[in-house]
Amino acid sequence: MNTFGTLFTVTTWGESHGAGVGAVVDGCPPRLPIEAAEIQAELDRRRPGQSDIVTPRKEEDRVEILSGLFEGRTAGTPISMLVRNADQRPGAYDEMREKFRPSHADYTYQSKYGIRDHRGGGRSSARETVGRVAAGAIAKKILSLGGQAQHGTPVEIRAYLTQVHDIAAPAEALVAFPSLAEVEATAVRCPHLPTAQKMIERIKAVRSEGDSVGGIIECRVRGVPVGLGAPVFDRLEADLAKAMLSLPATKGFEFGSGFAGAQLRGSEHNDRFESREGRVRTVTNRSGGTQGGISNGEEIVFRVAFKPTATILRPQQTVDIHGAETELIGRGRHDPCVVPRAVPIVEAMVALVLVDHWMRQQAQCGSFRFE
Numbered sequence: 001m002n003t004f005g006t007l008f009t010v011t012t013w014g015e016s017h018g019a020g021v022g023a024v025v026d027g028c029p030p031r032l033p034i035e036a037a038e039i040q041a042e043l044d045r046r047r048p049g050q051s052d053i054v055t056p057r058k059e060e061d062r063v064e065i066l067s068g069l070f071e072g073r074t075a076g077t078p079i080s081m082l083v084r085n086a087d088q089r090p091g092a093y094d095e096m097r098e099k100f101r102p103s104h105a106d107y108t109y110q111s112k113y114g115i116r117d118h119r120g121g122g123r124s125s126a127r128e129t130v131g132r133v134a135a136g137a138i139a140k141k142i143l144s145l146g147g148q149a150q151h152g153t154p155v156e157i158r159a160y161l162t163q164v165h166d167i168a169a170p171a172e173a174l175v176a177f178p179s180l181a182e183v184e185a186t187a188v189r190c191p192h193l194p195t196a197q198k199m200i201e202r203i204k205a206v207r208s209e210g211d212s213v214g215g216i217i218e219c220r221v222r223g224v225p226v227g228l229g230a231p232v233f234d235r236l237e238a239d240l241a242k243a244m245l246s247l248p249a250t251k252g253f254e255f256g257s258g259f260a261g262a263q264l265r266g267s268e269h270n271d272r273f274e275s276r277e278g279r280v281r282t283v284t285n286r287s288g289g290t291q292g293g294i295s296n297g298e299e300i301v302f303r304v305a306f307k308p309t310a311t312i313l314r315p316q317q318t319v320d321i322h323g324a325e326t327e328l329i330g331r332g333r334h335d336p337c338v339v340p341r342a343v344p345i346v347e348a349m350v351a352l353v354l355v356d357h358w359m360r361q362q363a364q365c366g367s368f369r370f371e
């Protein structure tokens, strides 16, 4: 129930105000060179307090690798990673012990389990995603080195913001595959600088009003080989959708042409095949990199919509655990917009899905060869 993946699996654990959070990665290929610093670099991108538009919670998020590595390489055994929680202020959440925050997980957790760690949202807190990002850093390294070794090209995953509230980057500004430096150039992680500036101003403005906003992340992946995925239940895009909608605060997922594709005719929408660079390519990529649930070697492209942060610092009508109507004013430290910090989390989940599918592809189609 807390494990993701089939052959390459990740189990995350921990709560916002418990001792720590982390992950156990199992099924990792042996002899992969990886250092704690590479995992740390991804965690630093997710870390709270990294800029003046995210939650001010001060967490170093130092990763401790407890097992599974020997002399700088993976040993083929379970890799256990721990990040200790440091900056906890449980008192800030006292009111939420009894009152349900509108649109947060408080009511459903209470109803389901009959017990709830209300401090910082407990298990529903996005601190859980620390474990995913740590695991995703390992998966990214596998895709980078493994892709290069097996196909002559590393797999590159790039997520970035295209929209905050009603401020959207112009589509023509995001045609080229953005570099990591372009994405990381601003705290909001939109590679189109004029839009990024407006997004930052909007986030600051709503925060000063005790309010929040949502936004959209686009993710593109290049270097994915043909053949990852499956025709029916485990379609690659279905598993990516599950990975994305397993993230807190996600409300929408669209793949390739997405909802806009519904307005086109087949003659407008079809991706024509051509022979290019010695292999079958498509001229356009409305399919988004898969056909029939299986990767076709083109860029994988999808978008994820995140809602405005549920906890807002203004009075809201709600109900308490006794069923009485009451008022709640959000306290604690919160992201006025969760989307910039979700970028490395989206990338991590993509990496986990791709490594798992790559290993499944090898297991089924590469283990025995019948010519």
Ligand SMILES: Cc1cc2nc3c(=O)[nH]c(=O)nc-3n(C[C@H](O)[C@H](O)[C@H](O)COP(=O)(O)O)c2cc1C
Residues within 6 Å of the ligand: 055, 103, 104, 105, 121, 124, 125, 126, 247, 248, 249, 250, 309, 310, 311, 333, 334, 335, 338, 339, 341, 342, 345
């Ligand atoms: C990176 C990230 C940071 C988040 N930070 C907050 C936060 O500070 N306050 C909050 O109320 N929700 C935050 N959330 C969202 C909640 O975790 C989420 O809304 C809650 O668990 C309920 O789940 P749901 O919105 O998917 O229904 C964050 C989500 C992400 C991805």
